[in-house]
Amino acid sequence: MPGCDAHGPRFRCVLPFEAEPAEVRLLRRAAVAQLGQWGVASVAEEAELLVTELATNVIKHVGGGVSATLILEWRCERLRVEVHDKSQILPAPVQACCDEECGRGLHLLAALAADWGTVLTAVGKSVWCEIAVQSAVCQRVERARGALERYKESRPFMAARGRSEAAFLDESAVELIADLLHWAAAQGQDPDDVLDQAQMHYEADGEAAAAA
Incomplete structure (x- = not known):
């Protein structure tokens, strides 16, 4: 859905999903297809990894089968990948002494993204990241x-x-x-x-x- 703001043209896509492994695969494909329609397939591989990580984290830390939403937003020089769920527990990076996978996804976000963060919402939280788009x-x-x-x-x-x-x-x-x-x-x-x-x-x- 195209739009425009003070930073230039904006394209936004909202994709609700169920937090299940099969749904994550479909979500990943839908995200890649959307980026192709926008003409920014050059960042599809990075976006695919981020979508997978964010959606999988919902399964691990909120619960399988819960409702969540993926939002893709392209503002020319940045692509924002954002996942909303109904839990208000904010994720935290894993400590050096921890051998669980609970926080390793955040390190992947930090490695791939130009910027990332978490935000509490009225009904839960969102975890977002942005990657640079050059085309x-x-x-x-x-x-x-x-x-x-x-x-x-x-x-x-x-x-x-x-x-x-x-x-x-x-x-x-x-x-x-x-x-x-x-x-x-x-x-x-x-x-x-x-x-x-x-x-x-x-x-x-x-x-x-x-x-x-």
Whole structure:
């Protein structure tokens, strides 16, 4: 589910699951498929490990068969993997003298993730981690956002209408594309050809990201 916030475009997927080994396998596949649809398959292997660890920890420390939720959130430069359950007992790293597996998953999170943490919620807790995402898609998104910000500065009357930031950027994107098509026509180009070429580049970037 795409969205937008102050940090740029955001994609979010919510996947409820039952804390069972068979469900974890299905959850892992669903997460990898979602990342492929977003065009960030380059981080699928790391995300798959993190999803497995977080979901398995629910089975070990909350209980088999309990209801939990996986949330994937991509904000261009970061992918956030977050699991919610109904226990308010926060996990802690295993002590050096402990030979149990209870806290080793946190060491894996720390090793793989750029950042991670735990949060108490009204109905339980969430354990989250973030991994860095670098791709041609991200670079294009950042360039587009910079162009839209500059476009906004050149049209202050639009910003004065009380729109939200997301709504303003959406409208600015349409207006900017329209301006570019007028510019192409003024240069003797066919606007439909320009749109077709842009679509080809968009699809090629997505295919390249999925194959990475």
